Amino acid sequence: MRISISRRTALVAVSAVLVALSACSPPSSNNEAAASDAAKAKTAADMGGLDKLVEAAKKEGTLNVIALPPDWANYGEIIKAFTAKYGIKVNSAQPDASSQDEINAAKQLKGQGGAPDVFDLGTAVALANTSMFAPYQVATWNDIPAALKEASGTWVNDYGGYMSIGYDSSKVPAPASVTDLLGPAFKGKVALNGDPTQAGAAFNGVVAAALGNGGSADDISKGVEFFGALKKAGNFLPVDPTSATVESGQTPVVFDWDYLNVAQGAKLKGKVDWKTVVPANAVVGSYYVQAISADAPHPAAARLWQEFLYSDEGQNLWLKGGARPVRADAMKTAGTLDTAAFGALPQVTGTPVFLTEAQTKAANDYLAANWAKVVG
Amino acid sequence: MSRRRDLLGVVPFFVFVGIFLIIPTLVVAIGSFLGTDNRVTFDNVTALADGYIVQAFIRSILLSAVTAILGAVIGALLGYAVVTAGPDSTVRRVVTSACGVLAQFGGVTLAFAFMATIGLSGFVTLFLRDSLGVDIFAGGVWLFDLPGLVLVYTYFQIPLMVIVFLPALDGIRPQWREATESLGGSTWYYWRHVAGPLLAPAFLGSTLLLFANAFSAYATAAALVSQGSPIVPLQIRSALTSEVLLGRENIGKAMALGMVVVVAVVMSLYAALQRRTSRWLD
Numbered sequence: 032m033r034i035s036i037s038r039r040t041a042l043v044a045v046s047a048v049l050v051a052l053s054a055c056s057p058p059s060s061n062n063e064a065a066a067s068d069a070a071k072a073k074t075a076a077d078m079g080g081l082d083k084l085v086e087a088a089k090k091e092g093t094l095n096v097i098a099l100p101p102d103w104a105n106y107g108e109i110i111k112a113f114t115a116k117y118g119i120k121v122n123s124a125q126p127d128a129s130s131q132d133e134i135n136a137a138k139q140l141k142g143q144g145g146a147p148d149v150f151d152l153g154t155a156v157a158l159a160n161t162s163m164f165a166p167y168q169v170a171t172w173n174d175i176p177a178a179l180k181e182a183s184g185t186w187v188n189d190y191g192g193y194m195s196i197g198y199d200s201s202k203v204p205a206p207a208s209v210t211d212l213l214g215p216a217f218k219g220k221v222a223l224n225g226d227p228t229q230a231g232a233a234f235n236g237v238v239a240a241a242l243g244n245g246g247s248a249d250d251i252s253k254g255v256e257f258f259g260a261l262k263k264a265g266n267f268l269p270v271d272p273t274s275a276t277v278e279s280g281q282t283p284v285v286f287d288w289d290y291l292n293v294a295q296g297a298k299l300k301g302k303v304d305w306k307t308v309v310p311a312n313a314v315v316g317s318y319y320v321q322a323i324s325a326d327a328p329h330p331a332a333a334r335l336w337q338e339f340l341y342s343d344e345g346q347n348l349w350l351k352g353g354a355r356p357v358r359a360d361a362m363k364t365a366g367t368l369d370t371a372a373f374g375a376l377p378q379v380t381g382t383p384v385f386l387t388e389a390q391t392k393a394a395n396d397y398l399a400a401n402w403a404k405v406v407g
Numbered sequence: 408m409s410r411r412r413d414l415l416g417v418v419p420f421f422v423f424v425g426i427f428l429i430i431p432t433l434v435v436a437i438g439s440f441l442g443t444d445n446r447v448t449f450d451n452v453t454a455l456a457d458g459y460i461v462q463a464f465i466r467s468i469l470l471s472a473v474t475a476i477l478g479a480v481i482g483a484l485l486g487y488a489v490v491t492a493g494p495d496s497t498v499r500r501v502v503t504s505a506c507g508v509l510a511q512f513g514g515v516t517l518a519f520a521f522m523a524t525i526g527l528s529g530f531v532t533l534f535l536r537d538s539l540g541v542d543i544f545a546g547g548v549w550l551f552d553l554p555g556l557v558l559v560y561t562y563f564q565i566p567l568m569v570i571v572f573l574p575a576l577d578g579i580r581p582q583w584r585e586a587t588e589s590l591g592g593s594t595w596y597y598w599r600h601v602a603g604p605l606l607a608p609a610f611l612g613s614t615l616l617l618f619a620n621a622f623s624a625y626a627t628a629a630a631l632v633s634q635g636s637p638i639v640p641l642q643i644r645s646a647l648t649s650e651v652l653l654g655r656e657n658i659g660k661a662m663a664l665g666m667v668v669v670v671a672v673v674m675s676l677y678a679a680l681q682r683r684t685s686r687w688l689d
Contacts, residue, residue, distance in 0.1 A: 131649060135648075156653060226645070228645060270527070400459075
């Protein structure tokens with residue numbers, strides 16, 4: 032390298048680059064007064080009623096959502112229904128992203144027209160980022176159990192499910208319990224949806240395995256031991272299951288949320304006989320969280336989206352996808368619940384366990400330290 | 408005055424290097440010493456001493472070294488065979504074009520090509536199992552773990568070696584071999600004292616390039632390994648995107664800094680070696 036150049040020129044060049052870069056951020060596309068009203072609105076009434084909210088949202092004309100796979104809790108149909116009803120275009124970015132990716136995107140795109148308006152998050156990520164959310168209470172606020180919402184509406188649980196085992200009944204016998212999976216019939220056949228140190232679904236799969244293997248919500252070491260034994264037996268399959276792997280028979284048994292396994296079965300009807308079972312006495316439940324971005328480029332559309340999700344129509348659409356909507360009990364009482372869809376949900380025996388924040392943290396720490404040793 | 412104009416010509420280069428090399432490196436280096444509250448801390452760097460991160464570094468270095476050496480040796484032999492076939496031969500044309508394609512054939516496409524061929528329901532796997540009774544996964548699903556990564560990485564390392572090493576092989580004149588022989592030197596003597604020393608710097612340099620190529624490869628491993636993060640680039644992915652373990656973005660940056668350090672160390676070793684070999688050549 033025989034390039035001799037004065038250091039000052041290099042500095043000048045680099046600082047020129049820095050200036051150029053800082054001048055690169057495009058201005059935000061929304062500077063209307065109406066937008067700022069919507070951004071401050073904590074209920075539809077603050078906007079002057081639902082009709083006014085719809086009007087403002089239609090004026091914005093667009094909604095940015097992120098990390099919503101079309102076959103996850105029926106989001107594909109929900110997005111279509113929302114567009115059909117209000118004529119608002121929905122931009123669905125990175126359908127396969129993780130909850131943390133949603134937060135990263137909101138931080139990186141802050142102030143730009145393409146930033147996400149709303150989030151659908153796992154509990155841990157949601158609780159760690161409440162400063163990024165705008166409080167909002169939907170019209171059906173009182174139907175939502177107090178334990179499943181933040182009092183001011185900063186975040187609200189939306190739908191939940193139970194950890195389940197999906198299996199191809201033409202390839203394996205029906206597993207009645209978690210420990211059945213250690214048998215020779217399941218050699219090289221059991222997959223977990225993701226890595227439990229990275230993905231919420233996989234994390235809860237380990238918790239369910241702990242409950243089914245003599246552990247508890249306070250002690251998930253038995254779950255990690257179970258997967259260790261599964262790996263030793265040659266039954267554990269380190270493949271990320273997708274519709275394609277299920278259809279091609281690469282992943283005949285999958286630990287995943289019941290609504291995802293049920294949707295998988297519906298999708299592959301006639302090709303694969305995909306059944307879903309919630310293991311007896313190892314019932315782990317978890318709700319996902321809805322929140323509106325405080326920096327939403329389309330604040331009115333973001334709020335209308337929430338109103339739609341928590342309306343009878345939105346809740347039943349989730350239910351149709353096999354997810355258990357947060358207003359299920361109230362809607363049952365009111366007679367607005369889609370009972371056919373509700374009856375089709377997998378049967379649950381035993382008391383569902385919902386992890387507390389402290390239990391989640393302890394389990395996370397245990398996994399971080401031990402999962403890689405056992406499976407890595 | 409003219410000197411200043413000369414410098415003006417270099418500005419695009421500096422702008423390019425600034426945007427794509429200096430700034431990202433600074434972001435990584437600075438981020439490594441910041442906590443989640445943006446205060447200066449050494450926690451991220453000390454976190455690198457955690458067992459699983461150290462393990463990941465060891466595995467990454469092993470994987471890169473093994474595939475670099477395998478790729479370098481096999482690639483050099485293949486390159487030598489191609490060179491002896493003559494400069495305009497069909498063999499040479501076919502091999503070099505094939506290598507040009509395969510050296511760039513990485514990432515998701517490569518991972519899926521392997522899954523479709525020798526994956527759990529890959530057609531070769533099924534053929535071996537159903538027709539010959541051989542189960543290649545009898546000992547576990549090795550394709551989605553370190554041995555699988557070695558196989559897949561070697562697949563793109565060999566053609567890369569052929570491409571970068573051919574020019575050096577072309578520089579070897581057949582006359583030198585004839586001269587050695589007419590002066591009574593054996594084949595061994597020729598390789599030990601003529602061709603070997605001439606090719607050594609290029610061979611080492613190419614091996615180093617292969618090491619860095621494997622060390623920084625991400626997409627192939629990301630597509631192949633979904634369970635566990637055996638190597639550093641996958642650990643960084645986990646630190647940046649995990650929805651279970653939060654607030655580890657800067658540990659990811661510290662790991663990236665660690666990778667920079669590893670490559671820097673390898674580069675210095677290489678430079679030292681170069682100095683040795685050049686003395687040896689004189």
